[in-house]
Amino acid sequence: MAIRAIFFDAAGTLIKPSRRVGESYALVAEKYGIEVSPTTISERFRLSFDMAPPLAFPGATAAAIAALERDWWRQLVWGIFEPWRPFERFDDFFAELFEYFARAESWALYPEVPETLSALKARGLIVDVISNFDSRLVKILEGLGADHWFDEIFISSRVGHAKPSRQIFEAALNKHGLAPDNAVHVGDSETNDLRGAANAGIRGILIDRSGDNEESHPARVSTLKGVLGFLDSSI
Numbered sequence: 001m002a003i004r005a006i007f008f009d010a011a012g013t014l015i016k017p018s019r020r021v022g023e024s025y026a027l028v029a030e031k032y033g034i035e036v037s038p039t040t041i042s043e044r045f046r047l048s049f050d051m052a053p054p055l056a057f058p059g060a061t062a063a064a065i066a067a068l069e070r071d072w073w074r075q076l077v078w079g080i081f082e083p084w085r086p087f088e089r090f091d092d093f094f095a096e097l098f099e100y101f102a103r104a105e106s107w108a109l110y111p112e113v114p115e116t117l118s119a120l121k122a123r124g125l126i127v128d129v130i131s132n133f134d135s136r137l138v139k140i141l142e143g144l145g146a147d148h149w150f151d152e153i154f155i156s157s158r159v160g161h162a163k164p165s166r167q168i169f170e171a172a173l174n175k176h177g178l179a180p181d182n183a184v185h186v187g188d189s190e191t192n193d194l195r196g197a198a199n200a201g202i203r204g205i206l207i208d209r210s211g212d213n214e215e216s217h218p219a220r221v222s223t224l225k226g227v228l229g230f231l232d233s234s235i
Helices: 021-031 038-051 062-080 090-100 113-122 136-143 166-176 190-199 226-234
Strands: 005-008 015-017 107-109 126-131 152-155 183-187 203-207
Touching: 005 166, 021 038, 021 090, 038 062, 062 090, 113 126, 113 226, 126 136, 126 166, 136 152, 152 166, 166 183, 166 190, 183 190, 183 226, 190 203, 203 226
Parallel strands: 005 126, 005 183, 126 152, 183 203
Antiparallel strands: 015 107
């Protein structure tokens, strides 16, 4: 069947932090009397994020989601800073950190994003975001001038299901009346993106800018512009 839609992950695929996560955490923490190594914080962030429950709240009302999102992140960050407790001004620190990552200037588009997404839209394709993020993502994409490329933005916290659950992918398919063969999903996580897409019967493409997975994944691109070549070879 013809490919009619391209779904993209957000962080690590379309956007990246303007500076390393560990560096941002350390700089803000220092303002509140906590000195930490950016490298150590980066390592603890990865471990904590991988062990955290899904950023999704099945059955939650729309009015409750913002508070649930904030509490999810507060619990994550509280765990990251466990070795530095007591952290007497933790709530003030967390409020500043949460607001920092809500600002568009704290993020950047990967350089090839505008050219790639413009080319996909010129082909008449549906372009969506499917992300395990929270509601801040919408304003971030708007602030980066990227929102006009997307037909829909599916965020796990709003959908109620997080990748690799098939339901978040099925939400996108159902929105557009598509069969799984009509879509391709692009992301940087083997588990959340490739396995998640496969769970919904969708072909996945791994964005692997580092080249670490060159041998293991035939559907692999080192830059998002490679998605265009993948589509041409699939026709």
